[in-house]
Structure formats: structure tokens, C-alpha cells
Amino acid sequence: xxxxxxxxxxxxxxxxxxxxxxxxxGLVGLWAHDEFxxxxxxxxxxxxTLLVRSDGGSVxxxxxxxxxxxxxxxxxxxxxxxxxxAEVVGEVYEVRDACPxxxxxWCSVDYEITVPRDLxxxxxxxxxxxxxxxxx
Numbered sequence: 668x669x670x671x672x673x674x675x676x677x678x679x680x681x682x683x684x685x686x687x688x689x690x691x692x693g694l695v696g697l698w699a700h701d702e703f704x705x706x707x708x709x710x711x712x713x714x715x716t717l718l719v720r721s722d723g724g725s726v727x728x729x730x731x732x733x734x735x736x737x738x739x740x741x742x743x744x745x746x747x748x749x750x751x752x753a754e755v756v757g758e759v760y761e762v763r764d765a766c767p768x769x770x771x772x773w774c775s776v777d778y779e780i781t782v783p784r785d786l787x788x789x790x791x792x793x794x795x796x797x798x799x800x801x802x803x
Contacts, residue, residue, distance in 0.1 A: 707753040719790035724775040745773030
């Protein structure tokens with residue numbers, strides 16, 4: 668009888684410490700939550716393809732009569748930084764984001780991208796909706 672009580676007390680104490688630690692981690696993450704907007708403008712001359720790779724968030728690509736690629740990224744981050752980049756690699760304009768490994772519910776990037784009508788688009792999101800206007 669006494670051994671059962673000691674066993675329950677030990678396991679209950681361990682569970683309580685873990686639950687309190689997880690709750691404290693969640694509160695700190697909530698306090699650290701931040702959202703901000705990043706804009707990128709790139710002349711489309713010499714670029715044949717837009718490549719989008721997102722760890723989380725929506726991707727919306729619109730085609731327009733324009734000679735530049737415009738990226739508006741709404742970045743959400745928590746306790747850990749959310750990485751977001753846009754760069755030219757050869758003839759490809761690469762737009763990427765990455766979430767850190769671990770339990771961070773605030774990591775996401777929502778994209779609104781405007782491209783010239785004839786640009787090839789390859790867009791994917793691991794955890795979000797992808798919408799691309801059809802090519803002409």
C-alpha cells in the first residue's frame with residue numbers, strides 16, 4: 668500500500684513538473700509572437716521561372732502585365748526566428764522560407780506574389796494553400 672502511494676507521488680510529481688514546464692514554454696512563445704511584412708521587388712528581365720518553397724503558410728501567385736516580380740510576405744514568428752528569402756539563382760527567382768525544428772506554432776509565411784503573365788511558376792507549401800493564376 669505504501670509503495671503504491673510513493674510510486675503515484677513520484678510519477679505525479681514528474682508529470683506536474685513537465686506540465687508546468689510545457690505551459691511556461693507556451694506562454695513565453697505567446698509573448699514572443701510577432702508578425703511583420705517583407706517586400707521584395709525584382710526586375711523580371713532574364714528570369715524564366717519563379718520557384719516558391721514554403722514550410723508553412725499560403726501562397727497566392729497572380730499574373731499581370733508587369734515587368735517585375737513583386738513578393739509580399741507576411742512573416743509570423745514566435746520564440747524562434749522564421750527564415751524568409753528571395754534571390755535570383757541563374758534564370759530562376761527563388762522564394763523560400765523555413766521554420767526551425769521544434770514546437771513553434773507561430774512559424775508561417777503567407778505570400779502574395781505578382782509575376783509577368785508568361786513566367787513559369789513552380790510553387791509548393793508544406794502546410795498551406797497554393798493558388799496560381801493559369802498561364803495565358
